[in-house]
Amino acid sequence: xxxxxxxxxxxxxxxxxxxxxxxxxxxxxxxxxxxxxxxxxxxxxxxxxxxxxxxxxxxxxxxxxxxxxxxxxxxxxxxxxxxxxxxxxxxxxxxxxxxxxxxxxxxxxxxxxx
Amino acid sequence: xxxxxxxxxxxxxxxxxxxxxxxxxxxxxxxxxxxxxxxxxxxxxxxxxxxxxxxxxxxxxxxxxxxxxxxxxxxxxxxxxxxxxxxxxxxxxxxxxxxxxxxxxxxxxxxxxxx
Numbered sequence: 001x002x003x004x005x006x007x008x009x010x011x012x013x014x015x016x017x018x019x020x021x022x023x024x025x026x027x028x029x030x031x032x033x034x035x036x037x038x039x040x041x042x043x044x045x046x047x048x049x050x051x052x053x054x055x056x057x058x059x060x061x062x063x064x065x066x067x068x069x070x071x072x073x074x075x076x077x078x079x080x081x082x083x084x085x086x087x088x089x090x091x092x093x094x095x096x097x098x099x100x101x102x103x104x105x106x107x108x109x110x111x112x113x114x
Numbered sequence: 115x116x117x118x119x120x121x122x123x124x125x126x127x128x129x130x131x132x133x134x135x136x137x138x139x140x141x142x143x144x145x146x147x148x149x150x151x152x153x154x155x156x157x158x159x160x161x162x163x164x165x166x167x168x169x170x171x172x173x174x175x176x177x178x179x180x181x182x183x184x185x186x187x188x189x190x191x192x193x194x195x196x197x198x199x200x201x202x203x204x205x206x207x208x209x210x211x212x213x214x215x216x217x218x219x220x221x222x223x224x225x226x227x228x229x
Contacts, residue, residue, distance in 0.1 A: 042222060043221050044207075044218075049217060101170060106156045107156060
């Protein structure tokens with residue numbers, strides 16, 4: 001069975017500092033991986049996704065993520081955080097079969113200090 | 115283009131009442147998902163449909179919950195009777211089934227409070 005672990009429930013970062021959110025997955029084959037962001041009171045918005053190819057993927061809002069097969073990880077990074085990045089971030093894994101569902105991690109809430 | 119539309123955005127009801135949540139997926143999308151989000155359990159998939167057919171309802175908590183998708187542009191999630199522990203934010207998401215895995219687009223959610 002597939003699973004996703006986000007070890008950090010909360011992270012506090014100063015504005016302008018770098019941010020890294022951890023995501024570890026368990027899956028029997030090469031997964032499709034996603035990062036979503038949820039701003040307060042909003043639905044989830046896709047930041048980026050990895051299907052194949054270059055293991056460093058670029059997303060919206062200046063985010064990037066690196067797929068490391070050997071570590072079963074797909075960590076999200078941003079070099080310089082803005083106050084508007086305060087939100088909850090979800091990592092998700094899905095199978096290659098197009099009809100199947102995603103499994104989401106528990107989320108990491110990011111607080112940004114001025 | 116309009117995104118996923120959910121109604122109502124907020125619902126407050128009393129225990130025992132029937133609650134119906136509605137979702138209109140993005141036009142052309144043929145896969146639809148219902149999720150529930152709570153502080154305790156996070157984001158849980160309740161049920162999903164492909165081409166209007168329920169594929170996996172293993173996340174539906176109990177028989178009080180039912181979901182339908184009578185056509186490609188409309189789905190409902192019904193709770194009857196509702197209980198306080200059903201209080202949560204319910205999200206609908208849709209995507210396009212295709213050769214590769216396309217992202218899910220989420221609606222704004224319905225915040226349900228059962229008193």
